[in-house]
Amino acid sequence: MRRGWTRRELLEALAGAGVGLGAAALWVGRPAVGTQGFPWSSRGAESARVIGAAYLSAHPEESAVLPAFLRGLRARPGDARGLAGELAALVRADFERGNTVRLDGWVLSRTEARLCALTCDPP
Amino acid sequence: MPIDSRSLEPGATLHTDVCIVGAGAAGIALALELAGTGVGVALLESGGYEVEPATQELCRGSIAGRPYFPLEAARLRYFGGTTNHWSGLCHPLDPIDFEARDWVPHSGWPIDRAELTPYYERARPLCELGPDPPVLGRRRPADAPDIVPFPGDRLRTSVMSFSPPTRFGTEYRGALERAGNVRIFLHANAVELEPEREARRLRRIRFATLEGNRFEVRARYYVLAVGGIENARVLLASRSVRPRGLGNENDLVGRFFMEHPHLAGAAQWLLTDSSLYRDLYRWPDAPEGRYVDARMGVLTLPAEVARAERLLGFSADLQLSSEAQDTEAFRSLRRIVRDAGRGRVSEDLGRHVGNVLGDLESALRGAYERATGSPGDRVVLTTRSEQVPDPESRVTLTGERDALGIPRAELRWRLGEGDFASLRRGLERIATEVGRLGLGRMQLLEDEPELPWTDRVVGGWHHMGTTRMSADPARGVVDAQCRLHSVENLFVAGSSVFTTSGWANPTLTLVALAIRLADHLRRLLG
Numbered sequence: 081m082r083r084g085w086t087r088r089e090l091l092e093a094l095a096g097a098g099v100g101l102g103a104a105a106l107w108v109g110r111p112a113v114g115t116q117g118f119p120w121s122s123r124g125a126e127s128a129r130v131i132g133a134a135y136l137s138a139h140p141e142e143s144a145v146l147p148a149f150l151r152g153l154r155a156r157p158g159d160a161r162g163l164a165g166e167l168a169a170l171v172r173a174d175f176e177r178g179n180t181v182r183l184d185g186w187v188l189s190r191t192e193a194r195l196c197a198l199t200c201d202p203p
Numbered sequence: 204m205p206i207d208s209r210s211l212e213p214g215a216t217l218h219t220d221v222c223i224v225g226a227g228a229a230g231i232a233l234a235l236e237l238a239g240t241g242v243g244v245a246l247l248e249s250g251g252y253e254v255e256p257a258t259q260e261l262c263r264g265s266i267a268g269r270p271y272f273p274l275e276a277a278r279l280r281y282f283g284g285t286t287n288h289w290s291g292l293c294h295p296l297d298p299i300d301f302e303a304r305d306w307v308p309h310s311g312w313p314i315d316r317a318e319l320t321p322y323y324e325r326a327r328p329l330c331e332l333g334p335d336p337p338v339l340g341r342r343r344p345a346d347a348p349d350i351v352p353f354p355g356d357r358l359r360t361s362v363m364s365f366s367p368p369t370r371f372g373t374e375y376r377g378a379l380e381r382a383g384n385v386r387i388f389l390h391a392n393a394v395e396l397e398p399e400r401e402a403r404r405l406r407r408i409r410f411a412t413l414e415g416n417r418f419e420v421r422a423r424y425y426v427l428a429v430g431g432i433e434n435a436r437v438l439l440a441s442r443s444v445r446p447r448g449l450g451n452e453n454d455l456v457g458r459f460f461m462e463h464p465h466l467a468g469a470a471q472w473l474l475t476d477s478s479l480y481r482d483l484y485r486w487p488d489a490p491e492g493r494y495v496d497a498r499m500g501v502l503t504l505p506a507e508v509a510r511a512e513r514l515l516g517f518s519a520d521l522q523l524s525s526e527a528q529d530t531e532a533f534r535s536l537r538r539i540v541r542d543a544g545r546g547r548v549s550e551d552l553g554r555h556v557g558n559v560l561g562d563l564e565s566a567l568r569g570a571y572e573r574a575t576g577s578p579g580d581r582v583v584l585t586t587r588s589e590q591v592p593d594p595e596s597r598v599t600l601t602g603e604r605d606a607l608g609i610p611r612a613e614l615r616w617r618l619g620e621g622d623f624a625s626l627r628r629g630l631e632r633i634a635t636e637v638g639r640l641g642l643g644r645m646q647l648l649e650d651e652p653e654l655p656w657t658d659r660v661v662g663g664w665h666h667m668g669t670t671r672m673s674a675d676p677a678r679g680v681v682d683a684q685c686r687l688h689s690v691e692n693l694f695v696a697g698s699s700v701f702t703t704s705g706w707a708n709p710t711l712t713l714v715a716l717a718i719r720l721a722d723h724l725r726r727l728l729g
Contacts, residue, residue: 168641175639180631185470185646187634 132196134183142197149194167191204380205252205387208412215418219245219386221724222408222422224393224437227284228710229696229717230428231371231379232329236721238382242728245420246379247391247410249429250281252372257413261392261605264432264612271616277664278430282389283372285430285664286710288547291368291494293330293711294361295323297516299506300589300705306513309459309592312702313674313683322715329714330366331374333496357636359505361518365487365497366710391418392607393429396441396449398690405693411607424724428696428717431460431666435598435699436612438670438680450670450687455680457598457669461704462616462662463587466648469519470630471529472582474643480582484521492544502584502633503706512632515625516706517588519633523579525572532562533569584645586630587663589706590622598669616662623657665709667701684723685716696720 136142156163174180174189181193221237223230226248234246250258258281264274271277279287296316303311327333353360379385388410394417395409407419427434435457439448450456474480487497501518509516527533535555542549549555559566572579590596596617600610627647634645648656673679676688685700687693696717698709705712 172639172641175635178635180635180638182647185649187631187638187645187647189638 128196129200131183131186131188131193132198132200135181135193135197136200138183139181142194146194146197150198167195205376205389207251208247208388208391208410208418209414209416211416211418213416213418216407217245217418217420219243219420219422220728221245221424221426222420223247223426223428223696224408225249225284225427225429225433225697226282226372226387227428227430227697228286228289228371229713230426231283231375232326232714232717233426233428233696233721233724234379234382234385235329235375236718237725238379238385240384240725242384242725244382244385245388245422246385247388247393247420248282249390249392251389252282252376254279254281254287257606258390261607261609262433263605264436264614265601265603266614266616268615268617271614271662272664274432274612274614277662277666278432281372282376282387283370286369286371289366289368289370289710290708291330291366292499292708293327293332293364293366294707295319295715296705296707296712297506299509300516300703300707304510304513307515307591307703309594309678310703313672313679319712319715319719322719323711325718326711326714327364329369329371329718330711331369332364332366332711353636353640356505357508358633359503360483360500361503362483363499363501363708365489365494365499367493367495393427393437394607394609395443396425396427396437396693398441398444398449400444402444402449402689403691405690413606422692424692424694424727426694426696426720426724430697431669431699432598432612432614434695434697435460435669436600436609439598439600440609450680450689450693452689453677455594455671455678458594458596459592459668459671460596460598460614460616460666461590461592461668461701463665463704463706463708464590464618464622464626464660465585465587465663466626466656466660467534467585468529468583468648468659469586469626470584470634470645470647471524472521472584472637472643472645473580474582475641477523477580479642480521480523480579484523484582486520486522489544492546504629504632508632512628513625514629514632515589515591515622517586517626517629518706519630520585520587521582522585524581524583525569525579527565527568528572528579529581529583530562530565530569531558532566535559536566536570584630584633586626587706587708588622588626588629589704590618592668592671592703593617593619618657618660623660663708665698665704667698667704667709670695670699672700672702685720694720694724 170191171189174191179190180187181190220243223233223246226246234244237244259275262275262278262280279285298316301312301315379387390412391410393408394411396405397407399406405425407421409419411417438450438456441449448456483500501520503518535558539549539555597615599613601613603611605611630647637643637645650656670680672681681687681695681700685694698713
């Protein structure tokens with residue numbers, strides 16, 4: 081049986097899937113302009129932590145949800161590419177259902193916001 | 204040759220079949236349609252063939268409520284009217300704009316889009332436009348390489364056309380001067396629309412020049428075509444028989460003033476791939492200050508989405524940008540240069556110059572990027588939206604009088620929570636769809652300290668609705684033929700007759716309505 085995913089592997093999966101705003105920062109690799117925007121840098125992981133912290137600040141109840149969310153991801157079989165594909169599908173489904181969150185004006189999938197939150201809230 | 208009203212015999216009475224007051228886009232379009240027929244036309248313009256400060260000063264008024272541009276800046280009072288500073292953007296109203304929508308109070312024209320379709324086709328050549336471009340968005344990306352791939356029915360690309368822009372006065376004065384049945388009167392200011400005692404018919408219109416010469420015109424039919432604010436002002440000020448003004452028995456004249464709320468930087472869109480952007484969405488270049496067969500794609504919502512989500516109409520310009528180009532400094536620099544290219548001084552020039560000098564590096568970097576065609580890294584959205592018709596958004600008269608003794612106009616432009624909420628939901632709809640399709644992520648404009656995002660919303664110099672059209676005199680000033688309900692030989696032309704505003708710029712529609720009115724008058728005159 082495959083062991084569960086580590087946080088590092090999840091971040092790599094995030095980047096590989098091109099999922100989420102943190103991933104966008106990884107692709108673009110340049111600062112983003114916001115009004116009172118996130119202090120983005122060219123380091124995507126740091127961007128993800130900033131987004132994650134903002135998400136948890138706006139939705140503190142999510143701290144209780146994250147452990148189960150992470151367990152669910154770790155339990156998924158397959159390789160990193162497969163997980164990336166599944167995450168991408170989850171994100172698409174979020175947008176399809178309107179399961180989105182607003183952080184500093186950014187419209188994000190809840191799944192990608194939770195993924196970013198995982199980078200700063202180890203279960 | 205035009206007749207200078209200052210040279211007329213004092214107290215003269217002129218007789219004609221159709222008296223058109225105002226030589227802007229509506230008045231000139233109407234006169235052109237009647238030119239060369241057996242109908243006698245008098246086209247009377249307040250100004251001359253060029254702008255004159257003393258006449259322009261007649262446009263000055265006051266602003267109450269929501270901040271607005273000075274009225275003497277947003278309007279032009281000489282031959283050609285506001286087309287003399289028109290941007291040239293053209294798009295017809297959509298069919299849904301004419302419908303009674305239960306989520307839009309006071310909506311529902313007495314005509315439908317199909318009624319106007321043939322008149323839009325006749326209006327396009329007057330605005331020097333090519334064939335009507337298609338609405339895009341239902342085609343697969345492989346078939347439509349010129350649009351951002353939005354498969355499905357949730358978003359749409361509408362294509363706006365650019366008039367060169369046509370300065371109606373310059374372009375058409377020759378044809379009107381040569382028309383044997385049209386007389387052009389310059390420097391003629393309508394000071395009183397005088398009805399017969401029972402006020403069922405207009406008896407005459409009295410005119411005056413700034414130099415004090417006075418004369419009158421008597422016609423079989425009269426058309427008021429002096430603009431969305433001035434049409435209401437003239438009617439309200441005509442109180443010789445009706446103390447509340449002409450056509451104002453139900454207190455509707457001047458009410459329901461509508462603009463197109465514009466929000467620059469409403470959102471920014473980080474593209475997953477900058478190659479997704481298409482040149483169709485780029486604001487076109489105007490070689491030597493003139494657009495040639497120019498078009499621009501804008502994002503709009505399909506009618507099905509607007510109905511399902513109970514949204515007002517809106518469109519979003521998509522301009523590729525960069526960090527430097529997304530600054531006030533660069534935007535101000537662009538505005539200064541663009542206005543100079545059109546031969547006019549920017550409104551609020553001092554503020555624009557201050558912005559440029561305050562961040563000269565961004566202004567210059569942005570200009571360099573534009574000049575060298577450097578690709579941007581983001582798309583900035585600017586929205587133009589429909590507003591809910593609001594009877595408390597209105598034009599009234601003040602106690603101050605102009606040089607002709609006419610009470611000045613006061614504009615109280617009002618926007619409500621419904622207008623802002625619809626815009627916000629529309630932007631969220633776009634952001635959600637962009638995310639769903641994997642095209643990137645969007646950031647919507649949020650409140651800043653001491654500056655709510657709603658305070659950034661400005662008008663577009665579009666003045667609509669103040670003599671709105673309705674089949675019911677209790678709900679409108681003019682009927683479906685643009686005739687005042689209560690004055691059987693007086694008609695109104697221009698965007699003041701719009702029942703709702705839609706999102707599209709009004710010029711093409713008001714020209715189409717003027718052409719339709721011309722056909723109606725010809726039928727009446729036999």
